[in-house]
Amino acid sequence: MARKLKTYQTSLGFFDQAIAAPSMKAALEAWGADSNLFHQGAAKESHDPEVVAATMAKPGVVLRRPVGTDRPFSEHAELPTDLGGRRTSEGHPKELKDEKRSSRPVDKAAERKAALAYEREQRRRELERAKEEAARQKARKRGQQMVDEAQAALDKAEQEHAKRAAAIQAEVETLEKKSQTEEARWDKEKERLEAALRRARG
Incomplete structure (x- = not known):
């Protein structure tokens, strides 16, 4: 069964905000x-007939109006042009006046309709x-x-590099061995030839 809605109102930033919701939470x-x-x-529960009517027409939707004005609440309110706020004849900001409770009889059918509309809005949200969330998960997965x-x-690439580096290192070691063998051979050959030279000069 749909929960009965109430109208709640607050001022945040440059706007008064109102919503028809089942609870303060x-x-x-x-x-x-x-x-x-x-x-x-x-924030407070509002009993202003105009505010209640506006929120009940769009339950679950946050309605706004420029702060300090008595303009109608709507989904897309423009920023206020007078941040000082309109004042009543008593010199107090309009929104701080005591709100008069609606003297109209409670329309049970309208209440039920608004509550169902609120639930639809909640489901849509x-x-x-x-x-x-599904799009975020898909993006994260991608x-x-x-x-x-x-x-x-x-x-x-690292494995391929390691493989090539190992092959090159093996070639280097082979060449190093060949170089050492050649140096040893040359040392012996040089020693033999120098000995022959000395004998020839003898």
């Missing part, structure tokens, strides 16, 4: 808040998040595959 999650704005007094292929190519 759900509202905080939708706002992306990393602390409990309700305990801090920075969850599906979006699942698609994004990245890992590229790393694995590059590592395999490097390993193969």
Whole structure:
């Protein structure tokens, strides 16, 4: 059974934000808040008929309006042009006035419709998040595959290099032995020839 929705409102950055959600926790999650704005007094349940009507028309969607204004809430609000905020005749910012509770009778059918719409929106968000996570996993897998292929190519090249270096080293050692043999032969030959030369000069 769909949970009954309530309208919650806060001010974050340049915008007032409102949402129809089943709980304060759900509202905080939708706002992306990393602390409990309700305990801090920075968020509250709203009973303003216009705000309630706007959020119930799009349950689960964060609606915004420039902070300090009484413009209607919408999904794509423009930045405020007057950051000082509009003031009431009492000199207090508009958003800090006590909100009047709606005197309209509760429309149970509309409540149920809004709650179901909220659940649909939540499912849509969850599906979006699942698609994004699947795309991230696919990208990670593709990245890992590229790393694995590059590592395999490097390993193969290193093995080939080691094989060639070993062959060259073997050739060097063979030549070194030939060189030593030739030096020994030449030493003997030179000694013999020099002895013959000395005898000839004798």
